[in-house]
Amino acid sequence: MNALKKISKFLDNTNDWVGKVSSWSVIIMMLLVVYEVVSRRIFNSPTIWTFEVTTMVFGFHFMMVAAYGVLHKVMVSVDMLYEKFSAKKQAILDLITYTIFFMPFVIGVLYGSSKFAWISWLQKEVSWTAFAPPLYPFKAIIPVAFFFLLLQGISEMIKRIVILAEGEKSHD
Structure with missing residues (x-):
């Protein structure tokens, strides 16, 4: 079990680091929006590129912090029944849902997006806009983000296996 715990901890630390580093892209988005507002409103000189670049940076941000969100359980959930279950029953339910829903979806998107x-x-694809x-x-970000989601899904499943094997509430 110690080896599994170490693997899970390594995956958690990796996704924690990736999420924290990627979250700084919000600063880039803010600067781009401020630049566009100042250019447009004060200098009456709108740009053709800031909206598209801001959209790309937002896509990067959204995708790259997804595994961080799973790690820190920030996703919306309705758990009126789940919270009443014992830790072992929650672990069993989590393993079932990760196996049936999460992993096939993540693997499918990872494969297709790759x-x-x-x-x-x-093709060295470019946007169809004037810019x-x-x-x-940016399209390469999709499989990268889903790779990190896959790693986090593996970590979450390991945590549930540890709970079932050792009866722990959590190994975090």
């Missing part, structure tokens, strides 16, 4: 990103890289920034680096 092909999607690879084609984009091969025409490269899209392929």
Whole structure:
């Protein structure tokens, strides 16, 4: 069990670090929006690029902090019955739902988005707008983010297995 706990802790620490580093992209978004507002409202000189870049940075932010959100349980849930279950029953239910819903979805998106990103890289895909920034680096974020989600899903399942094996409330 100690090996499983170490693996889970490593995966948690990895996703915690990735989430914290990625969360700084909010500062970039804020600066872009402020720049556009000042350009548009004060200098009457709107840009053609800030909206698109802000959208891309938001996509990066949203995708890359997803595993961090799973780690810290910030997702919305309705657990009127779940909270009444014992730790072992919660662990069993979690293992079932991770196996049936979470993992197949994450693996499916990881697989599909990897092909999607690879084609984009091969084509050196750019946006259809007048600004025409490269899209392929941002499309590559999708499989990267789902890879981190997969790692966090594995960590969460390990935690539930430890609870079932040792009867612990949590190993965090």
